[in-house]
Amino acid sequence: MTSTLPNDNIRNLDDQFTNKLISEIIRDRIRKSGTRFSANDNISNFINPGELEILEKEVASRVKDLLRSLIIDVENDHNTQETAERVSKMYLNEVFKGRYHKQPKVTSFPNDKNLDEIYTVGPITVRSACSHHLVPILGDCWIGIKPGNKVIGLSKFARVADWVFSRPHIQEEAVMILADEIEKLCEPKGLGIIVKAQHYCMKWRGVKEPNTSMINSVVRGDFRHDLSLKQEFFELVKQQSVNNNY
């Protein structure tokens, strides 16, 4: 396909001989490595320093084309003159930062005291967007841990959840990906995650059902095999879901 983009500042400076767009260069790298690059995958390992800024310009140029196709007068409408640049920045650095930026640094510590009682963290606010329409998914997440050999700070769960959810998703997969990341970080003996979220896909468009939410969970390790532990997890989460001020 021949590109219609202006041959100015959205081409990779290092690749002026091939004249490829930065998105094409990054995609080629990913394909060469045989890695998946679905909407909910993190691709930061394939983006070199300085390239995200070039990608930001390319995406802005594409969003401007989208607005033009929607027959919005981006040249004269003062409200939308810089919308393309804002949307590009928002996608790459805010709402979908979990695709383009590396995982926040999480240090784990050895479980010296051999803690083995379960604990839960939540509610942690999670914000995402559906992969199908790119409209918001907003919700709460609870994480339960039966510690293994390593422990991480409580606030780190919120940071990792934010990073994982800041991608286009379907809720079922988001919870699985978060569970995988937490297992990698602290290797718990048991892990449970519950997410309750509102889907603007259903509220704002489609069936326009404003009060429906979706709840799903994943349990791993001892939470899966030990029924009483699993019940304890759900009971603790129930207590954290009650609205109280402390």
Ligand SMILES: [Zn+2]
């Ligand atoms: Zn949707």
